Amino acid sequence: MFDREGFLRNLDDWSPQVAERIAAAEGIELGPAQWEVLELLRAYYKRFDASPAMRALVRYAGQELGADKGRSIYLLSLFPGSPAKLGCKIAGLPKPDNCL
């Protein structure tokens, strides 16, 4: 079901329960703020046919959720380390390209 890096192989296998499992394995507790970003990532993927790199995620969050949430520091507080990569993993999306 998962690839070597822990990303879902098949996008259709995702569900909120699967998200909870992936998050638990990453040591992340999913509250409303995390869920808001996961929904945002899934909306991004649907609209643009790709997972966002950090730069685009920050911009999109600002655009869709408000300027106070379109900041790296905010996203880092929800998904420490690499928000785009970790967020996509939990949201059941492919690993973003150009991920550092």
Place this chain on the structure above:
Amino acid sequence: MVSGTRRKILLLCRRAPYAGYLARAGLDAALAAAVFEQDLTVLFMDEGIWQLLPDQHSAEIECKSIASTLDSMPLYDIESFYVDAESLRLRDVDAKTLTSKTILLGAAELPGFLDSFEQLWSF
């Protein structure tokens, strides 16, 4: 032109959207450059202008949508696309039908425009 006044990179998109991998490879290069905060400008010419048409329905051939990728470019600070007007004219494509915000370049402007960049990435 003095090199100090030149813009950095021009990405030249000259391939039809799904006729091989080069159109996709060009856009992937643009996004990679954007992640590394490189100053990049995009110009569509020749068969590349087809990338800018709407209603691509690429899922039917199991390809990711070029149009959707172009839509995401403003989020990477690639705000507008230049288009060679002559390429549109030869293919009878009206600039008004193109999906993204575009800036038309006439034949007379093209050589100077190309010369204003330090690097040309052609796909």
